[in-house]
Amino acid sequence: MKHSTAPRGTVDILPPETAQWQVLERLIDETCTRFGYREIRTPIFESTEVFVKPIGEGTDIVDKEMYTFTDRAGRSLTLRPELTAPVVRAALQHNLLASLPLKLYYRGPIFRYERPQKGRYRQAHQWGVECFGAPGPEADVEIISLGLEAMRRAGITDYRLEINSLGCETCRARFREALVAFLRDRASSLSPTSRDRLSRNPLRILDSKEPADHDVLLQAPTMDGFLCSACAEHFAAVRTLLEAMGIRALHNPHIVRGLDYYTRTVFEISSTHLGAQNTVCGGGRYDGLVKAMGGPSIPGVGLAMGMERMLLVAREAGTLPARDGKPALDVAFVALDEASAHLLVPVLNSVRRLGYAADMDYTRRAIDKQLRAAGDSGARWAVIVGEDERATGAATVQNLVTRERVRVGLDELPADIARRLA
RNA sequence: GUGAAUGUAGCUCAGCUGGUUAGAGCGUCGGUCUGUGGAACCGAAGGUCGGGGGUUCAAGUCCCCUCAUUCACCCCA
Numbered sequence: 001m002k003h004s005t006a007p008r009g010t011v012d013i014l015p016p017e018t019a020q021w022q023v024l025e026r027l028i029d030e031t032c033t034r035f036g037y038r039e040i041r042t043p044i045f046e047s048t049e050v051f052v053k054p055i056g057e058g059t060d061i062v063d064k065e066m067y068t069f070t071d072r073a074g075r076s077l078t079l080r081p082e083l084t085a086p087v088v089r090a091a092l093q094h095n096l097l098a099s100l101p102l103k104l105y106y107r108g109p110i111f112r113y114e115r116p117q118k119g120r121y122r123q124a125h126q127w128g129v130e131c132f133g134a135p136g137p138e139a140d141v142e143i144i145s146l147g148l149e150a151m152r153r154a155g156i157t158d159y160r161l162e163i164n165s166l167g168c169e170t171c172r173a174r175f176r177e178a179l180v181a182f183l184r185d186r187a188s189s190l191s192p193t194s195r196d197r198l199s200r201n202p203l204r205i206l207d208s209k210e211p212a213d214h215d216v217l218l219q220a221p222t223m224d225g226f227l228c229s230a231c232a233e234h235f236a237a238v239r240t241l242l243e244a245m246g247i248r249a250l251h252n253p254h255i256v257r258g259l260d261y262y263t264r265t266v267f268e269i270s271s272t273h274l275g276a277q278n279t280v281c282g283g284g285r286y287d288g289l290v291k292a293m294g295g296p297s298i299p300g301v302g303l304a305m306g307m308e309r310m311l312l313v314a315r316e317a318g319t320l321p322a323r324d325g326k327p328a329l330d331v332a333f334v335a336l337d338e339a340s341a342h343l344l345v346p347v348l349n350s351v352r353r354l355g356y357a358a359d360m361d362y363t364r365r366a367i368d369k370q371l372r373a374a375g376d377s378g379a380r381w382a383v384i385v386g387e388d389e390r391a392t393g394a395a396t397v398q399n400l401v402t403r404e405r406v407r408v409g410l411d412e413l414p415a416d417i418a419r420r421l422a
Numbered sequence: 423g424u425g426a427a428u429g430u431a432g433c434u435c436a437g438c439u440g441g442u443u444a445g446a447g448c449g450u451c452g453g454u455c456u457g458u459g460g461a462a463c464c465g466a467a468g469g470u471c472g473g474g475g476g477u478u479c480a481a482g483u484c485c486c487c488u489c490a491u492u493c494a495c496c497c498c499a
Contacts, residue, residue, distance in 0.1 A: 005472095005490070060497050064423080082499085110499075115423075117493070126499055193496075207497090257498095279499065306499025336457065369451090371459035386457060398458075405458085 009122025020320045028127045031150045032105035037129050040104040042086040048076040054085045056260025058201035065112040079111035087130050092295045100133030119277035119309045128304035135299045137237035140265045147281050147303050155319025162252040163267040165235035167227050175226035186216050206254045222253040238265055261289040271313045281305040330421050332374030333360035336386030344385055350414035
């Protein structure tokens with residue numbers, strides 16, 4: 001191939017498919033707005049430090065997946081691998097946390113240096129919401145129900161919701177101690193990566209999928225037994241409220257999530273239609289994050305959903321517009337020669353300004369070819385001007401469904417078209 | 423980062439153990455129909471066979487390297 005190609009793990013999203021993205025984006029905007037969230041847009045790249053501390057060293061994202069580079073002034077910058085940390089950074093920078101609660105949503109590209117695979121790309125798109133200043137379980141369940149509502153509106157009804165509680169700083173520390181103690185005795189049976197994590201980030205061993213680890217973990221202590229009474233109460237309330245909303249959630253004590261900033265509630269929503277990368281949505285509570293990033297001690301909850309994965313599932317559900325559709329026109333303008341085209345240009349413009357979808361074939365091909373294209377465009381009306389029409393000063397207006405033809409003076413055309421389309 | 427499979431026309435794919443000039447369907451464009459569409463029929467354009475090197479009288483086909491895609495591992499959206 002002589003020309004350049006899109007970099008590995010990136011894709012061009014082409015016209016028929018972009019229509020589906022637009023539908024999804026609108027649906028996200030509407031759903032978030034209904035739940036009381038307002039949109040925030042942050043830069044595509046941030047200072048590297050914005051991600052390293054909050055996400056946590058020892059996590060895959062920080063250790064091997066970040067696109068980090070140095071700019072011409074020697075600053076270390078990173079293409080955002082997720083959006084929670086940037087949102088917190090922006091909220092602190094602009095003092096948005098001065099009036100609580102603060103509810104924000106976002107959508108846009110993220111970047112992770114990974115080996116591409118179905119449902120996983122180096123540039124992917126996520127949308128998500130963050131709710132600050134709400135310590136109670138109502139906020140946890142609002143976030144979950146928001147995510148499920150967006151999925152429902154995208155036509156995704158086949159999913160699995162799993163939740164867990166990681167406890168707060170104090171009870172998590174006690175659990176970590178117990179877990180390390182347990183695993184250290186069995187370190188020889190653990191996989192090499194898990195053995196490595198034992199000292200760096202032991203909780204991550206819990207969601208290991210290595211068969212060897214799995215056997216060991218069956219006997220391992222779980223977080224449940226270590227939750228302090230406040231955390232246990234919070235988790236119980238979350239589950240009760242979910243049940244009251246008719247939302248089925250499975251308690252999976254092995255869910256720890258890939259980022260260090262989570263506390264208490266964590267959850268994942270997965271689809272059975274995606275192969276190995278089946279997590280569509282992940283999120284949870286991060287009561288310590290704002291403070292860890294240099295702000296006041298303000299609790300937060302949020303979620304992030306992968307847009308490519310949503311589309312993958314939604315396409316199977318058939319709830320999105322067909323990918324082979326062309327733009328739907330109201331009127332097609334057919335000019336048979338240059339003079340006719342020039343005559344129609346202002347009329348075309350007037351019709352468009354009246355709010356109708358109109359287009360003209362500029363290729364100057366034969367009338368039958370133009371009408372055929374007009375029919376394919378879904379237009380109900382065609383406006384035809386050639387030598388004959390120019391002689392009389394009236395265009396031929398043809399109903400593309402009934403094939404009826406009438407002559408209409410050029411001056412009255414815009415109003416006439418508007419009446420026919422009304 | 424590891425493993426496996428796959429790269430031939432815009433798209434979906436043929437091309438048998440190497441053999442002459444590279445194939446089909448769909449799509450595109452043109453004609454039949456000189457100014458009235460969707461059909462049918464006829465025709466055309468479009469390929470350095472992903473790229474580079476090697477073996478051979480001869481490579482789309484075999485070997486090596488490389489790039490990319492797909493699937494899985496790891497992990498995540």
